[in-house]
Amino acid sequence: MIQxxxxxxxxxxxxxxxxxxxxxxxxxxxHECCPYPFRKKTFSAKDRKRAxxxxxxxxxxxxxxxxxxxxxxxxxxxxxxxxxPETSGYIIPxxxxxxxxxxxxxxKIETSIIKCADWLLKIQKPSGGWQSAYMExxxxxxxxxxxxxxxxxxIALKMTGDKKYLTSMIKASDWLxxxxxxxGSWIKTAYMNEPRxxxxxxxxxxxxxxELTGEEKYKKAAIKxxxxxxxxxxxxxxxxxxxxxxxxNHRPILHTIAYTIDGLINSGLILNDHRYIHAGKKAADKxxxxxxxxxxxxxxxxxxxxxxxxxxCTGGAQISIVWSLLYETTGNEDYLKSAIRMNDQLTAIQxxxxxxxxxxxxxxxxxxxxxxxxxxxxxxxxxxKYLADALMSEWVINKKKIVHSN
Numbered sequence: 001m002i003q004x005x006x007x008x009x010x011x012x013x014x015x016x017x018x019x020x021x022x023x024x025x026x027x028x029x030x031h032e033c034c035p036y037p038f039r040k041k042t043f044s045a046k047d048r049k050r051a052x053x054x055x056x057x058x059x060x061x062x063x064x065x066x067x068x069x070x071x072x073x074x075x076x077x078x079x080x081x082x083x084x085p086e087t088s089g090y091i092i093p094x095x096x097x098x099x100x101x102x103x104x105x106x107x108k109i110e111t112s113i114i115k116c117a118d119w120l121l122k123i124q125k126p127s128g129g130w131q132s133a134y135m136e137x138x139x140x141x142x143x144x145x146x147x148x149x150x151x152x153x154x155i156a157l158k159m160t161g162d163k164k165y166l167t168s169m170i171k172a173s174d175w176l177x178x179x180x181x182x183x184g185s186w187i188k189t190a191y192m193n194e195p196r197x198x199x200x201x202x203x204x205x206x207x208x209x210x211e212l213t214g215e216e217k218y219k220k221a222a223i224k225x226x227x228x229x230x231x232x233x234x235x236x237x238x239x240x241x242x243x244x245x246x247x248x249n250h251r252p253i254l255h256t257i258a259y260t261i262d263g264l265i266n267s268g269l270i271l272n273d274h275r276y277i278h279a280g281k282k283a284a285d286k287x288x289x290x291x292x293x294x295x296x297x298x299x300x301x302x303x304x305x306x307x308x309x310x311x312x313c314t315g316g317a318q319i320s321i322v323w324s325l326l327y328e329t330t331g332n333e334d335y336l337k338s339a340i341r342m343n344d345q346l347t348a349i350q351x352x353x354x355x356x357x358x359x360x361x362x363x364x365x366x367x368x369x370x371x372x373x374x375x376x377x378x379x380x381x382x383x384x385k386y387l388a389d390a391l392m393s394e395w396v397i398n399k400k401k402i403v404h405s406n
Contacts, residue, residue, distance in 0.1 A: 011377045014077045015370075021076045021360065024353050028369035031352070036296030036311075038348035039341075045398075048391055049101075051347045054362030055388040056098050056105070059091060061359075062381045063112055069119030070135065074359045075378040076370075082136040085123060086145035087382040088116050089130075092152030094385050096159070097392055110159065117156035120149050121168050128175030132191055143179065143186040146172050147202035154208055166212070173209045176202065177221040184224030192246060197229045197239045198256040200263025200276075207270045219271075226267055226276050229260070237282035238303045251302040253374065254315025257283065261322050269329065277329070284322050288338050291319075296345065299367065299374055310372035313349060313364045316342055317386035324393035336397065343390050350387065353379075 015025050031037040043051070062071045062080075070083025071091050095109045124130060129141025130149045150169055157165040181187050185195035186202070203222035210218040232240045239260055243252035261280040268276030286305055291297055297316055298307035320342040327335035349368045353360050364383040366375020375383075 008371060008376070011077050012371070015377060019076055021353075021355060021358050023355050024076075024358065024360070024365075025370055027352050028371075032369050036294060036345070038345045039295035041344050041348040043344055043347050048343070048347065048394070051350055052098075052388055052391040052395070053102065054350065055364070055384045055391070056095070056102075056109075058360075058362035058379075058384055059095065059381065059388070060108065060112055062363075062384075063088075063116065068135070069115040069117075071116070071381045072134075073375075073378060073380045074363065076360070077377055080359075082134045083119075084134050084381065085120060085130045086132070086148045087380075087385065089120060089145075089149030089152035091381065091385045092116055092155045094388050094392075096155045098388065101392065101395060113152075113156060113159065117152055117165065120152065121164065124149075124168055124172070128171035128173075129189070130172070141175075141189065142191050143176060143189050143202055144191060144196075144199060146176060147199075147205045150205040150209060154205075154212065157212075169209060170213065173206060173218055176206060177217055180221055180224065184221075184226070184228035186225075191244065194246065194249075195228075195241055196244070196256070197232050197242050198244070198259035198263070199225055200229050200261075200267060200280075201259040202263070204263045204266045204270075207267055211270065222267060223271070226264065229264065230275065230279055233279055233282070234303055236303075236305065237286045238301070238305060239283065240303075248300065251300045251306075251308055253300055254287075254297060254312050255318065255374070257287075257301065258315050258318030258322060262318060262325075265322065265325060265329075280322070281326060284319070284326060287319055288323060288334065291338055291342070297342075299372060309374075311368045312372070312374045313346060313366065313368055314380065314383035314386050317346055317364070317383065317390040320346070320390040321386065321393050324390070324397060328397065339390070339394060343394055346387050346390065 016022050065080045066072050066083045068083050070088040072083050073081045092113050095113055099106055099109055125141045127141055129146040132139045132142040132145045153165045153169050179189040186199055187193055187195050203225045206218045206222040242256050242260055243249040244256050261283050264276045264280035299309035299312040301307055320339045323335040323339040350364050353365055360379040363379035364387045366378045366380050366383060370377055
């Protein structure tokens with residue numbers, strides 16, 4: 001506790017007196033007195049397009065600031081991290097989707113994607129997996145991170161047709177199913193060696209590999225995991241074993257809750273199995289009710305859905321994506337309205353971090369306010385990735401509505 005307090009004092013002092021981002025800190029201090037301060041903020045289509053463009057430009061800068069082909073994170077105190085293989089993998093699909101919106105960036109984005117994908121091939125472990133955390137940590141391979149790299153390599157294969165990406169993906173997928181527990185969870189090769197329900201976000205890429213190769217073993221492994229996850233859900237929609245820590249597993253972060261929901265729903269859609277869709281929808285509906293009631297979402301929720309801690313921005317963006325997906329599958333306008341409102345809040349937070357010279361320009365912070373416990377005083381690349389995804393999900397829906405109206 002004392003060490004944590006000293007760390008926060010140090011971050012506050014250095015930012016306030018020695019960093020160009022001090023204006024962000026002052027801005028967040030000003031808004032902190034009001035819970036969910038941006039709940040009534042709205043933005044035009046033009047504003048949203050600008051927010052999306054800023055987020056994509058920042059992601060590209062997060063790669064340009066690396067020594068290799070990956071994507072890093074910017075911390076106000078400490079500067080740029082090294083590359084993060086996991087998030088680099090799933091940033092690739094974000095950049096690829098953006099090509100539909102802004103073809104003018106085609107050459108730059110395609111170059112970025114291939115640079116990252118080829119780098120990921122170079123750092124693949126002999127087992128087939130990819131390491132956890134940032135490159136500088138040099139950690140062993142883990143299941144969750146490995147599966148996220150698959151998302152990016154699928155795009156690289158689609159773009160180039162080069163079988164080297166497929167060979168890499170098959171090796172990784174085989175490692176995933178070889179290390180799976182009999183009950184469908186992952187333990188030995190999981191982060192902290194703990195079974196976690198957010199591995200539904202692993203099952204989904206495995207199903208994508210099944211669709212790509214036709215190999216039934218990948219489908220079976222995914223179903224085993226999804227069935228185990230269903231046993232971990234309470235009647236009110238909350239999931240046991242949903243956090244990425246041991247200490248706070250009784251009240252998981254919104255970030256990993258959202259992973260769980262997303263993986264269940266997307267897997268259910270591929271399999272046409274409503275059990276998984278219903279399980280994800282049940283939790284998403286509860287969060288939508290809380291969002292409607294309070295005007296915002298918090299960073300953590302216990303088994304009674306009691307909120308705790310400041311907002312975790314990436315979790316908010318992920319839930320927006322889920323609500324957009326549920327709107328597209330059900331037609332329920334409440335989902336779309338909630339997604340739009342969340343995107344308004346996230347855009348406002350992004351704007352609150354704009355400075356004249358800041359390295360975080362266009363990025364989403366880990367928490368709002370800046371000093372929240374999740375990635376404090378930092379701009380994790382995955383938060384900005386999910387902001388871009390949330391805004392693009394809304395864009396796709398609006399484009400379909402225009403087409404249908406004509």
